[in-house]
Amino acid sequence: RLRVAPVQDGAYTFDVAAAQGTVRLALRVPSASARLPFALHRAAAGDYRDLLTAWEASFAEDDITSRQLMYWAILCGEGWSRADPAEVRRWGEGTEFLEASLDMALNLQAACPLLGPPVPATDTAVVPRSQVPILFLVGEMDPQDPLENVEAAPASLPNAQILVVPGAGHGSLQWGCLPNVTARFFNMHRLSATDRTCAAAVLPPPFETR
Secondary structure: OOOOOOEEEOOEEEOHHHHHHHHHHHOOOHHHHHHHHHHHHHHHOOOOHHHHHHHHHHHHOOOOOHHHHHHHHHHHHOHHHOOOHHHHHHHHOOOOOHHHHHHHHHHHHHHHHHHOOOOOOOOOOOOOOOOOOEEEEEEOOOOOOOHHHOOOHHHHOOOEEEEEEOOOOOOOOOOOOHHHHHHHHHHHOOOOHHHHHHHHOOOOOOOOOO
């Protein structure tokens, strides 16, 4: 519906790309994910108020800050993350997130030249090896940095430990006992059985139904 008839929200236009981007951001955060099914149910009936609220919140914080500049510097500084708009269009044809992905690719194409060419790392193919204690805190349902990205880490990082938070998405550090678990790891350089039990009991928020 939004492909045919975007919604005007003040000076801004809420189109299908905006809706896709809002859903994608919400899927990263458990509290936002809990609101998403009800918001989509309303939107399917033509009531966009919940999606619009989430969308407005996302760009209200979109001022150029040090955090935002760091995000763009990371994306633009790593050649692999630069998405070619033509390739995004070709591979994304017929998918539900094409417009938002294409918007991101076009934004990268415009912004990255301002930050200079990416500097290729000299050790890209080198497996990191270290004795430093490392904690990988991973949300079980993280779509951005899934568990399989770090499962092999202890093979070359023998003091690394992986802690999986059941049902969690991207950015699990702030939930339940996890801030204390992380602080203890920094002090003790290891996870205890109590830490793992505590993390396993951290449940995502229940879905909102009204």
